[in-house]
Amino acid sequence: MTTIVGYGLRESLRRRMFAVVVLLTVVFLALYAYGTHAAFRDTRNFVGPGQQQLNSDTLAGAIVFGLSMFATLFLGAVLAVFLTQNVVRGDAEAGLLQPLVVRPIGRTQLLLARFVGAAGVCGTYVLAVYFASLGITWWAGGWLPDRIVSPGLELAASAVIVAGIALAGSVFLSPIANGVATLMIFGAGLVAGLLGEIGHAIDSARLVHIAHLARWALPFDALYEDALHRLTVNSYGFERFVLELGPFGGSSAAGAALLLWAGAYLAATAAVAALAFSRKDL
Numbered sequence: 001m002t003t004i005v006g007y008g009l010r011e012s013l014r015r016r017m018f019a020v021v022v023l024l025t026v027v028f029l030a031l032y033a034y035g036t037h038a039a040f041r042d043t044r045n046f047v048g049p050g051q052q053q054l055n056s057d058t059l060a061g062a063i064v065f066g067l068s069m070f071a072t073l074f075l076g077a078v079l080a081v082f083l084t085q086n087v088v089r090g091d092a093e094a095g096l097l098q099p100l101v102v103r104p105i106g107r108t109q110l111l112l113a114r115f116v117g118a119a120g121v122c123g124t125y126v127l128a129v130y131f132a133s134l135g136i137t138w139w140a141g142g143w144l145p146d147r148i149v150s151p152g153l154e155l156a157a158s159a160v161i162v163a164g165i166a167l168a169g170s171v172f173l174s175p176i177a178n179g180v181a182t183l184m185i186f187g188a189g190l191v192a193g194l195l196g197e198i199g200h201a202i203d204s205a206r207l208v209h210i211a212h213l214a215r216w217a218l219p220f221d222a223l224y225e226d227a228l229h230r231l232t233v234n235s236y237g238f239e240r241f242v243l244e245l246g247p248f249g250g251s252s253a254a255g256a257a258l259l260l261w262a263g264a265y266l267a268a269t270a271a272v273a274a275l276a277f278s279r280k281d282l
Contacts, residue, residue: 084163
């Protein structure tokens with residue numbers, strides 16, 4: 001399994017996948033540092049005499065760091081797609097897969113090893129960008145969220161689920177089709193979360209129900225919303241209200257059942273992928 005993990009990472013380096021992600025990350029962090037510094041500076045003008053009840057630093061910090069978490073998750077999802085989109089169909093069509101699935105490696109071990117490699121890289125990457133953004137936020141305005149570690153772990157877990165979905169898709173779809181489908185599923189989950197917040201705002205039971213079903217069908221969005229919720233879990237007033245509105249899905253507590261379901265969902269996705277791969281004619 002260690003050999004297969006190394007093989008997958010070397011293939012990613014050869015195809016310059018990491019170079020694209022690193023470039024996007026550097027650009028994002030540079031723009032985030034510039035924008036965050038400006039946001040803290042400008043929002044301090046919101047507070048004048050008699051308006052001290054509005055904490056401008058908390059307002060700016062919660063908004064910009066919430067946006068950075070969306071960008072971090074998006075970059076993590078892109079990396080997950082890059083690492084897994086061609087694991088089965090792509091490598092089989094290129095003739096690279098057949099020599100790897102002979103005994104004693106086997107198909108299940110190959111699939112598990114490629115997932116472990118992709119999940120490890122994606123999780124580590126998301127945590128690194130999350131804490132880098134957190135450090136920039138602290139540098140720019142001296143603000144830290146109410147919870148520091150747990151939101152990062154949930155973001156990383158969310159990216160790992162996306163990697164699992166992309167890996168399962170590689171059994172059935174060609175690399176390009178799988179990449180497009182995974183990113184569309186990722187976008188659908190975020191849009192469903194946003195619909196739920198709109199449904200709460202306009203008191204639409206139908207929209208709230210649709211969003212509730214989507215959170216169970218695509219639990220990476222539930223992890224993302226719960227991570228946002230933990231940023232201001234001990235805060236009250238306008239700052240927390242703004243973060244709950246979005247802009248990309250809003251914040252909402254997931255609950256223990258949904259968090260446990262996210263783990264079960266990942267295991268079920270892996271089982272379906274392994275079963276389909278075991279019956280696939282290479």
